[in-house]
Amino acid sequence: MFQRLAASRLFAYGDRAGCLRAAQNRSGRPFRLDVRQRVTVKALVSRHMGKGFARGAALAAHIAYLGRMGAGEDGERAAFFGPVRERVDPTGATECWAKDRHHFRFIISPEHGDRISDLQGFAREVMSRVADDLGEPGLNWIAVCHFDTDQPHAHVLVRGRRSDGRDLVIPRDYIG
Known part of the structure; x- marks a missing residue:
């Protein structure tokens, strides 16, 4: 998924901008240690069913599950963030999303x-590249980072509507 992301330095190398030289082989001579990493991305298109309140339930x-207590750093409540803001109110940010046909859920x-x-x-860089790839500079998304597992990860919710009001459609070959 997100095929163009492989070109990203942060995406490919994690927190490092190249290869580590601190490693040594048996002769004592330093050698380069490749620090590239793989990234698993899970995607789900969530269709909004029902009428009225049930449509956004x-x-x-x-959102309540993503922001639960204990999922954030050091066992705290997980904090939502957006493309530019450090703290986002998820209920207010997604209030109008319930009227949309669908939204996207990604786990990075x-x-x-x-x-x-x-x-x-890292999540902001990934989503910036996704917005560029989709030709949607005003991509509306919020995310939260979870540290409650052995594998820290980010949950990203993307609105299913473009800034011009049309439905956002992500091609299958882009996700796959």
């Missing part, structure tokens, strides 16, 4: 996520 329940899990000092910055 699944989205509200998912770097192989060495525990070594990335700025997982929010």
Whole structure:
């Protein structure tokens, strides 16, 4: 998924901008250690069903799950962020999303996520590239980073509507 992301330095190398030279082989001579990492991205298109309040109930329940206590750093409540703001109110940010046909849910899990000092910055870079790839500079999304597992990861919610009001459609070959 997100095929162009492989060109990104932060995406490919994690928190490092190249190869480490600190490693040594048996002869004592230093050699380059490749620090590139793989990233697993899971994608889901969530269709909004029902009428009235029920239409946005699944989205509200998912937001409550993502922002739960204990999922953030050091066992705290996970904090939502956006493309530029450090703190975002998820209920207010997604209030009008319930009227949309669908929204997208992504889980971005770097192989060495525990070594990335700025997982929010990593998620922002990934989503910036996604916005460029889709030709949608005003892509509306919010995200939250979870540290409650062995593998730190980011959950990203993307609105299913473009800034001009049309439905946002992500091609299958882009996701696959």
